[in-house]
Structure formats: C-alpha cells, structure tokens
Amino acid sequence: MNEVVLPNDLTQLTTEIKTYQSIGGQAIFEIGRRLKWVKDHDLAHGEFGKWLESIQMNHRTANRFMKITTELANWAPGSNLGWKPLYLIATMPPDEREKPQQLDSGEVKKPDEMTVRELQEVNRKLKEKEESLKAKDRQINQQAEMIDRLNEREPKVVEKTVTVEKTPDDYESVKQKAQQADSIKEQLEKAQKQADYFKKESESAKQLIKIQDDEAEQKRLERLKRKADINIYTLSYNIKNFLNENMLLDDDLNHLSEMSNEAKENISSRLNELQKFIDLIRQTTAGRKIIEGSFK
Template sequence: MNELILSDNLSQLELEINYHKQIAGQSIWEIGRRLNHVKEKDLAHGEFGGWLDKIGIHYREANRMMTVAKQLPNVTTLSDLGSSALYLIATLPEEEKQEQIQRIEDGDTPTVRELQEVKKRLKLSQQANELLRGENDALRASKVEVRETIKEVVPDDYSATRELNKRLLVKNQELSDSMQAMKERSEFIANKLNEMMAQREEADRKSAQYDELTRAIEESQGQLNNVQKQISAYKNITSLLQKGNDFLASMGGLIYADEKNVLKADGIVRNEFDSFISRGLRFFNDLNDIRKENNILEGEFE
C-alpha cells in the first residue's frame, strides 16, 4: 500500500485540512496526520499555536487529533467514532487499545462513558500496582524476605482493582470500628457525667438539709442556753431568798430581846445597832425599787 505523500506547501495543507474537517471519523485521523506533519517539519516556523488559531482549531482539540493519528491505524471500522472516543482509545495501554479495536471490528462499538470507565479501572489498577510496589520496596528495605512476586495487572481481570477495593473495605471497616469506639466512649462519658450531676444534686440537697439541721441545732442550743440561764438565775435567786429568810429568822430575836437597857446604856452598841438598821432599810428599799421597776423575777422566765 502506497502512503500518500503530503505536500510541504502550507497553503495546500490548509486546504486539505479544511476539507477533512467536514468529514467525520476518518477526517479526524487525516487532520491529525497533517497537524503532526506541520509540527514535525516546523512548517509554521515556531508559531504552531498561532497557526492553529489561524485555521480555527483549538490547541486541545488539535492535540487529541494528533494523538489519534499517531496511536490508531486509519481503518474504516474507526471512522464512525467521534474525536472523544478515538482519543480515549488512542490513550489506552497497547493491549487494552487493541482489545477495544477488535471489539469495534466485531461490531460492538463502545460509548464514551464505557471507555471512560475502562480508563478509570486501569488507573485504579495502576495505583494498586504502585501501592503494592511501594510495600514490596519497604519490605526489601527492612530485609524481610519477600516470597511473592508483584505481577503486572491484567486489565481484563482487574485483580489489582479488586485487591485495592478489599484494602479500602478493610480501611473503611477500621474507620467504622474507630467511630463506633468513639461513639461508645462518648456515651460512657455522658453517662458518667449524668451520674456525677445526679450525685452533685444529691450532695447539694443533703448539704442544704445539713445546713438546715445545723441551724435548728443552733437555735435549739440557744433556746437551751436561755433555759439554762433562767434555771441558773432561778436557783441563785431562790438561794439568796433562802439565805435572806434564814437571816431574818436569825435576826428576829432583836425585836423581842431584853437587852433594851443595854442599848440605852451603851452608846457604842447603840450606834452599831442604828447603823445596822439603816443599812438594812436601804437594802430592802433598793430591792423593793428593783422589784417594782424591772419585775425581775418574772422577766427571767419569759
């Protein structure tokens, strides 16, 4: 098969590109092939991006068509696909890319969403491989014997993806267990706090009762002290009254004594007798005044 020789004339290439822009499928490959030719030959003299603007092709779309032209064969079975699907297939690993091309040749045309899912699974597989390689390197660094060899993931099996999912499930379970433990710990602390608050309320209640009882005891003690004082005063007064009665009884003989002549004859005895009578009168007058003014006996027992 003779390959078409492309012109080195930029104007001619522009005409051809504009022509192929109007044709779907195969045109993507043809445009991409010509874009690669312009860039490789530097026909735009270092102004490839500006030249793309001139012919109305965005650089991102140009890059997609150039990738398709480099990575995919120009076959009729691919001509019905759009640029997005072609670009997704072109950027797949070689084995997966050939599998998708064979699938299309067999009449099963994948959608853009399906191809995106394939790329997503391959990316997860690559991440799983990198993770396993990192663990393998860590084991080797710590001089641990590695008995299993890390194998490349086979895309159609996606065993590494499943392994990664298992790891994620284990990690999710660990996080779930941690959250459950934290929840139980929180509930335990909350229960203890409620118990402490209840104990505090009970202590406060008992403290209030204790304060009330203390006040009652103090009041009772005060009342008892008052009673004791009243009793003591009563005893003192009755004792003094008893002594006074005894005194009056012992001195009553003076009224009926036969020593009148002695009192008249002896001036010293007379003076002593008068002094005694005067002091006695003042004493009883003072007691009578106190009794009238203060009612002392009744006041002590109110």
C-alpha cells in the first residue's frame, strides 16, 4: 500500500482531524495517520502534547490511534469497528488477528466479530500463552546448559602413596586388585549420580512442562534415560569381566591364607569398603534386574 502524502499545513491537518472525529469509527485510520504525520514531521515544533490538547485529545488516545494505523493499515475488516476494538486487535500478534478464537462461553468468533470484553479476554489468553512458552523455553535452555556442564566435567583422580617398611611378596598383586576395586567403585558412584540426576530431571520436567503437542522435552529425557541405561549396563559388564579375570582357584585360596598380615589387612579393608558400597547400590536399586542387556 503506497503512502498518501499529506500536506505540511498544521491548520489544515487540524481541521481534517476534527472533521474525521465528527464522522466516527470509520475515520479512525485517517485520524491516526494524520496524528503520526504531525509527530513524525515535527509540525508542532516540539510541542506535540500541547497541540493534542488544542484538539481535545490526550497522549494515550493519540498513541492508540497511531498504533491502529500502523498495525492495521491493510486490515480490511476494521472499517466498521470503533477505536477500542480496533486497538485491542492491533495489540494481538499479526497471525491471530483473523483466526477464530474460542471464548470462555464456548463460542468461536473471529476478532472483528467480538465485543470489547471478548477481545480483552482473548488478549489476556494470548499473553498468558506467550508467557508460558517463554517460561518453557527458559527451562529447556537451563536444562541444556546443565547437561553441557555435566558432560564437560572431568572425573577427579585421587592419587595416594603408601609407604611401608618392607614390601611383601604379594604387594603388587594386592595393589592391582585394590586399584581395580577402586575403579569399579568410581564407576558405581558415577552411575548412581547419573541415575539420581535423571530422576530429578524427570520429576522437574513433569511439573513444569505440560504442553501436550511439544515432544522435544520428552525426547531429551528419553535420550538421558538411554544414556544412563547404557552406562549402567557397561558398568555391569565391567564388573562381570572383573570377576572373571580375578576368579580364585583352590591354589589361589591357599596362597591367600599364606599372605602377610599386612597384605591381608590391606585387601580386607578394600573389600569392606567395596562391600559397603555394593550394599548401598543394592538398597538404592532394589527391584531393578538386568534382563538380556536392559534394566527393569
């Protein structure tokens, strides 16, 4: 739509506005267009407010007329509406202005068929929907950032040096088994943390995300669950390999009985720590069994 050039004569524009005011609702667009022309071209020489008073119009009304002109310049249904419904329609998102909307009464109407009260109701609902979508986007972004931080975090390695007066013959063997036990313990701790995090994320998502047609969050949670299942299954596989590799025969058992007291105390202490941790995992995961590589 090509803009019609208006004169720069303030007196003529004032007269035209007063004329359109007397006509009524059909002149709203022309009034708003002239108000915007006066303001944009500074025809009132910096005293736009005083000029509005001279035509008996306040700033708020003038701003609404100018918004109607700007937003609804090419909107055909507005020719028979008053300025209040036109302003309410102008504040709607552009793609909602001609879409049928369902009211609390159950009726379905287009915006140009609604009363002022009905338009206010629809505007309120649209604003609430927009705020809900923004809140949901913020929640998803926060959860994505949290996952990125967890993935970037490197495992903490703790090194300990044990000084002994005399190294027993079986020291290296005991040391190797203790290191393997520590490795399994760390993997169990990591798996438990991932399971706790997944449980917390799942509960939070159920409370905050209620929009049925959005599958993005559900897919993300499923990916997290699959990742946790894979990690736990890998841990189970590693434990099985550890047990197979360290299966003690009768000769090994006889050899264990001949170890030094210090070596026995060392391996006993490690086994007690591992047993406590295994008991904790059993209590936490009660009811979950591994069946053909999956957890239930």
